[in-house]
Amino acid sequence: RLRFLGSWRFYPMTYAFLESTLDFNSYSAESESDAASSGNLVPGSPFRIYAGLSGYVTERLSLLARVGYGNSMLDRDDNFSSFVGMLQASWRFGPRTVLHVGVARDYDTAPLGGYVDYIRPYAAFTQRFGELAELNIDFSYDFRSYGAWQPTAVEVGDDTVTPVVSDRNRSEQMIRAGVLIDFDITRLLGVTIGYRYDSIISDYSITTNGVTNFTAYDDHRLFATLNLRY
Numbered sequence: 001r002l003r004f005l006g007s008w009r010f011y012p013m014t015y016a017f018l019e020s021t022l023d024f025n026s027y028s029a030e031s032e033s034d035a036a037s038s039g040n041l042v043p044g045s046p047f048r049i050y051a052g053l054s055g056y057v058t059e060r061l062s063l064l065a066r067v068g069y070g071n072s073m074l075d076r077d078d079n080f081s082s083f084v085g086m087l088q089a090s091w092r093f094g095p096r097t098v099l100h101v102g103v104a105r106d107y108d109t110a111p112l113g114g115y116v117d118y119i120r121p122y123a124a125f126t127q128r129f130g131e132l133a134e135l136n137i138d139f140s141y142d143f144r145s146y147g148a149w150q151p152t153a154v155e156v157g158d159d160t161v162t163p164v165v166s167d168r169n170r171s172e173q174m175i176r177a178g179v180l181i182d183f184d185i186t187r188l189l190g191v192t193i194g195y196r197y198d199s200i201i202s203d204y205s206i207t208t209n210g211v212t213n214f215t216a217y218d219d220h221r222l223f224a225t226l227n228l229r230y
Contacts, residue, residue, distance in 0.1 A: 014055025019066070022047050025109055031152075035076070038168070039149035042114040044074035046107075048084060064088040070107055072115040078147050080107045080115040096128035113146035113170060134182045142174040156209045163208040172202035172215065182227075190227035195220070 002022045009015040027034075027041035034040035052066030067085040088102030100123065107117040122140035129135070149170065151163040180194035198219040205214045 011055060014053070016053050018051050020049040027111065033152040037150045037152050038077050039113045039147050040152055041111055042074045042077055044072050044109055044114070046070070046072045046109055050085065060092045062090045064090070072107060072109060074114045077114050080117050080147070082117070098126050100124040110146060113149040116144050116146045118142045118144045131184060133184065136180045137178070139177045140175070144172050144174060146170040151206070154208065159209070161209045163206050166203070166205045170202070170204045170215070172200055172204060175199040175201070188229050190229065192225045192227060193223070195222050
């Protein structure tokens, strides 16, 4: 990844910036059959460039805005080539309480489909409880669209079968949410407990040898960590 970032701070708490990234992606497992089909392990050089502004509007309200252009620049098949950007507002209710609300439009490369673009509304909340603990809550909801994908042949027993997809261009919604609490027991010792929920909402399916599998799922995770600081 090559990255360029320049900024100009014209007020103590406000600055403008220009940012650009260029990645070089490849897949070591790419085969001739992948190259002959659409959207299978497509190398590329995804590029983004943004101009933005970050700063406080009032003593409690701050804004982060950036607008730009992105291009997946895949070696073959269709490319993502469109507007990318985000707008986020942060409200500080007090020294220990902050709420972030925003929306983003961006893309990522994907091994199946070449790329996925998304629109993501999101929110995050942080509350500090003195020197004892900090609570973090986050939520996002993605509207995602993938590039065209045509499966390659796979071995099923002694037969060679080509899976059938319900649509060449997969689309779905994705929910991410979580709750995390950090406890500071001492200056050196802390405990983190949390819960995360991820969900794909989709009727997209892949049928192989008469068996249909759907990509939708729900994932629940509980976790706890012991933190040692020095």
